[in-house]
Amino acid sequence: MNKIKLLFVAAAALMLSACGGVMAPQIAAPNQLMSPTPIEGNTGEYMSPYTSDGVLAEWVNNAVNAEMGATVGGMAGAYAGQKLAENIPFIGGFLGQELGNAVGREVALEMAGGEEALRDTSDISFNSLEEMSVWMYVNHSSHEHYADALESAMSVYPELRQIYYVALQNASAGYGY
Template identity: 55%
Template sequence: MPFDSEMTVAAGDETLFTSQASGSIRGYISVYSPSALFVGKKDPAIASADMATDMMRQHRQALEEWVAVQKQQYDQEIAGKDILEQRQWLIDNPRSLFASEILANLASHTPRRNSLGWHRENVSLFPGYVAFLSEEDALWFAGPDGQRVIDLVDAARRGTSQSILAAQVEAQGPYKLFSDEEIRRLRKSGLSSDLIAAMIRSGTQPAAQPDTTASLATSPRASQQETLAALLIPDNSGEYMSPWTSDGVLAEWVDKAINAKMGSAVGSAAGAYAAQKALNNVPFIGGFLGSKVGKEVGRTAAISASGGMDYIRQTSDQSFRSLDDMARYLKTVHASSSNFQDAIKAADAIYPGLMQSLASAE
């Protein structure tokens, strides 16, 4: 039985490296004449484990060789370059494995004059640059493209009505929950309290408005139900799919993930073992790729085991705008379900951070 294995390293939608390996498992039979005589491997699980280990070794070796070549090229080409030359090199080599090193250099070599302009220029060139900014500088780049905080400051200074800006950002968001110090800095930059409040509210749906045709007493329970209803999107248009359907049963993608146990969905003992190895022992070496890449590979494998992102969305009829909304709703509505833990583990593999949000949900 022949098997093929492929390992891919990707950054966003771009494939940086691909390694392919192959292996096979020989079947076995038993003949009684007069005692049992086994021909071939006695235990297919051992055979599949040996084969998967060999394929992972091939992947590791190929990856190490590729990283070594990338590192040598990077060291040779970047040696002696000043910060502007490094930036130009990154513009010319956007897929470099060591792009993060240059981005970190750009963020740490901020000019004394017009530092914000330096950051804006770099953000326009490299969207990932924001991740390397200090918390203080990153504040100005919170929000969606075209309406980041710094864009709103510019618009307000040009005379655009802040009431109009508030309506726009509340509809487009999200931004973040600003600290008291950040609010003080935003106010100092010229943004109004109403605009800042709209930024904080962005990305959330207001609670249902009371019916103006009748006056009805609202019980605490009804109020809670309205709050929960505001958290939930009654279709699959949100960013985060609900593990439960509107009928109160687990979505098909959750059942698939639980039954697959993040590996057996590959369809064979060899595939299950290889998938488990890919999740638990990602063969990234040194500090070149980092834990974030490893986590993303694990998430990719989890999505695959759940049927793929399109399947997850197609088999969901409820969704949420944020992990916090999902956590609050699920904790209130489904925490007593017998399959709650399994469903949350499956969902957390697809949407990392859900368990953390659950821990802090009220």
């Protein structure tokens, strides 16, 4: 499935570059971007997968195992949405995705130790996923466990999957957070 996605992205990029010289947005190197300032403490809406001293938050280690749960939840939700609205194709798929995200988040959150564990083991937070995305990229993208931290955050905050690259593109284009 990942190979198909990769081929689709590559084909889309080739088509964009072949169509009138339109290029896909570029993402700047981490050292070329301004880092948003995190909230000291856990009062923000979104908990950072890193602590203020640059190590992974304790909940991330638990959440690494949650990706399987989020995937299972997403598949179950998609199936349920399909069955609920079989005669309405577009709405059924949307409902399935939303239900899958909700179930996947709950499973991931539970495997990470719950909302309380997220807050208890995080000493920095953010009020937007855009800010958290850029901050993580600027400050931690060279960290050896960055992929785990990002995947864990995406499991707990499923909407981060759609926001992450857009936030980096916007920051690269000079839109600050």
